[in-house]
Amino acid sequence: QVKPVESGGGLVQAGGSLRLSCLPSGRTFGDYYMGWFRQAPGKEREFVAHIHWRSGSTYYADSLKGRFTISRDNAKNTMYLQMNSLKPEDTAVYYCAKHLSSRASTIVSDYTYWGQGTQVTVSS
Numbered sequence: 001q002v003k004p005v006e007s008g009g010g011l012v013q014a015g016g017s018l019r020l021s022c023l024p025s026g027r028t029f030g031d032y033y034m035g036w037f038r039q040a041p042g043k044e045r046e047f048v049a050h051i052h053w054r055s056g057s058t059y060y061a062d063s064l065k066g067r068f069t070i071s072r073d074n075a076k077n078t079m080y081l082q083m084n085s086l087k088p089e090d091t092a093v094y095y096c097a098k099h100l101s102s103r104a105s106t107i108v109s110d111y112t113y114w115g116q117g118t119q120v121t122v123s124s
Contacts, residue, residue, distance in 0.1 A: 002026045002113075004034075004096045009118030012086055018120060020081040022096030024053070026113065031102035035111055036070060036081045038092035038120075045095070047106040051079065059104060086122045093117040 002025035012018050024034055035050035049060045049070040058070050069082040079096060095118075097111035105111070 004098055004113055004115040006094065006096050006115040006118040009094060009120045011121045011123065014086060014088055014122055014124050016086050016122070017082070017084045018086065019083070020094055020096075020118060020120075022079040022081075022115060024077065024079060024096075024098055026098070027100070030100075033099040033101065033104055034072070034079045035097050035099060035106075036068075036079075036094060037097060037108060037111075038090075038094045039117075040089075040092040043092075045108050047108070048094070049081065050099070050104060050106065052104065059106070061106070083120070086120075088122045088124045090120060091122050092120060094120050 004025050005023045008020040033050045036048040037045050038048055039045040047061050051058045051070045067085050072079045096115045098113040099111045
């Protein structure tokens with residue numbers, strides 16, 4: 001199993017937008033979830049959103065609903081996180097991760113394969 005690979009982070013002003021991409025890598029068949037998590041300096045890694053790869057069903061952290069959108073493009077085998085109306089408190093390293101299960105989860109330890117992370121910095 002190859003680790004997922006994220007891209008698309010960067011520096012943006014408050015109110016701006018960024019789109020992160022993730023190549024799930026490894027097994028692309030069967031039942032699994034791909035998730036986005038983030039970790040700010042001095043804080044624990046937290047759940048952002050997940051998507052069931054086969055059905056496209058999505059789920060979000062309550063605090064991020066309406067601003068962040070998770071999606072996937074099966075033809076490109078790529079997952080995205082569209083982030084709008086960014087705030088300084090969204091500054092963090094964003095990770096994509098794979099959960100090889102038919103059962104949805106928001107728990108960090110349930111995700112087995114993790115990317116290296118991509119830095120998102122929102123300036124005020």
